Amino acid sequence: MAETWQEILFWVLAVVMGVSALRVVTTQNVVHAALYLVGTLMGAAALYVLLLAELLAWAQVLIYVGAVVVLMLFGLMLTRAPIGKRSYDNNQRLLAAIVAGGLFAVMSWILIDAFDGQKVQLADAEGTTAESIGDAIFSSYVFPFEAVSVLLLAALVGAVLISRKDEASLVDDPEEGA
Amino acid sequence: MPVSYFLVLSAFLFSVGVYGVLARRNAVLVLLSIELMLNAVNVNLVAFSAALGDGGVPGQVFALFIIAVAAAEVGVGLAVVLLIYRNMRTVDVDRMSLMKW
Numbered sequence: 001m002a003e004t005w006q007e008i009l010f011w012v013l014a015v016v017m018g019v020s021a022l023r024v025v026t027t028q029n030v031v032h033a034a035l036y037l038v039g040t041l042m043g044a045a046a047l048y049v050l051l052l053a054e055l056l057a058w059a060q061v062l063i064y065v066g067a068v069v070v071l072m073l074f075g076l077m078l079t080r081a082p083i084g085k086r087s088y089d090n091n092q093r094l095l096a097a098i099v100a101g102g103l104f105a106v107m108s109w110i111l112i113d114a115f116d117g118q119k120v121q122l123a124d125a126e127g128t129t130a131e132s133i134g135d136a137i138f139s140s141y142v143f144p145f146e147a148v149s150v151l152l153l154a155a156l157v158g159a160v161l162i163s164r165k166d167e168a169s170l171v172d173d174p175e176e177g178a
Numbered sequence: 179m180p181v182s183y184f185l186v187l188s189a190f191l192f193s194v195g196v197y198g199v200l201a202r203r204n205a206v207l208v209l210l211s212i213e214l215m216l217n218a219v220n221v222n223l224v225a226f227s228a229a230l231g232d233g234g235v236p237g238q239v240f241a242l243f244i245i246a247v248a249a250a251e252v253g254v255g256l257a258v259v260l261l262i263y264r265n266m267r268t269v270d271v272d273r274m275s276l277m278k279w
Contacts, residue, residue, distance in 0.1 A: 007179055014187050021191050021214055025198035030207060037210050040191070044217050047184075051228040056238050060220075063245050068213060068252050075206045075256040079263040088204045090272050096200030104193035111185040118181045120228045128227070128235055133242070136235045148246045155250035163257040 006122055009050055017043035028088060034072050041065050051120070052127025184225030191218035205259045205269040209252065216248045 020039030027033050041064045048057035137145050191214055198211025220241045227237025263269050 003179065010179060010183060014183075017187065018190055018194075021194040024210055024214060025194055025201065025207075030204060033207055033210055037213060040214060041217060044221055047221060048224050051184075051224050053224050053227065053238050053241075056220075056224060056241055059242060059245055063249055064213070064217070068249060071252055071256060072206060072210060072213075075209070075259060078260055079206060079269045088207055089201050090203045093201045096197050099200060100193040100197035103196055104189055107189040107192070108186045111189060112182045115182050115185060116180075118229055120179050120181050120184070120225065121231065122179065122228065128238055132235050133238055136239050137242070140236070141239050144243060148243050152246060152250050155254050159253040159257040162254070163260045 003122070006050060010047070013043045013047050013050070017047075030076050030088065031073070034069055034076065037072070038065055038069050041069070050122070052122065054127065055130045055133050181225055181229040184221060188218040188221040188225070191215075191221065203270050203272055205262070205271050205274075206256070208271060209255050209259070212255075213248065213252070216244060216251075220244055 017040050020036040020043070023036040024033050024040065027036060041060065045057045045060040045065070048054075048060060195211045195213075195215030195218060198214060199208055202208050202211060223237045223241040223244070227234030227241070230237065259269055262274060266274065268274075
């Protein structure tokens with residue numbers, strides 16, 4: 001019984017995610033594209049809850065929906081993307097659709113062929129806790145974790161440096177110029 | 179539930195992202211499509227993690243790493259787009275042909 005409900009929920013989420021993903025790449029309004037992305041990302045978060053990955057679902061909501069989409073909206077505003085109807089696609093749409101369709105066909109064929117018959121047992125699984133993930137990060141995966149930390153710091157400093165105003169505003173800062 | 183359901187869903191999301199990267203002209207919309215692709219990979223990892231049961235914790239750890247890397251990528255990507263906008267007054271990727279001959 002629980003299995004049926006999970007399957008129904010999966011299909012609902014899959015349809016929501018698929019439709020909003022398609023709208024992200026086809027809508028002619030940039031703000032709508034960002035908002036449809038929220039639909040896809042929230043669907044993914046719900047899928048993580050369905051797959052009993054709580055911590056990841058919350059991280060998804062916090063980082064993707066909370067931070068990344070807001071950053072994207074800031075980007076749209078700061079680049080003065082014309083809000084309203086206008087064509088945002090180039091003239092290779094047909095070619096892009098053929099490439100994407102071919103990629104989807106090949107990937108799903110390979111994936112179904114390779115993982116046919118494997119099942120996700122959700123009925124009496126306990127799911128992963130934040131504790132077990134924390135244990136894994138700080139025991140087996142300490143080095144990748146530190147590498148990601150350094151990457152985030154470098155990205156932060158780099159983003160500040162790149163998006164700074166031109167040199168004229170930095171005259172009273174002798175450290176600059178290198 | 180067969181694990182291939184999740185895999186096909188994530189393959190679909192990835193392909194939609196590929197279409198967006200190829201067909202969009204606005205650089206910020208290209209970044210949105212890249213987010214779609216990264217998210218598809220995460221769905222894949224979490225599905226495998228659930229399929230493996232108790233041994234599936236590493237899959238979620240990798241998904242967390244991907245989320246962190248995606249955040250860094252968006253930060254730097256938007257900074258680059260803003261700089262290009264400031265210098266060229268456009269974010270149209272078809273018109274950024276300065277280094278192309």
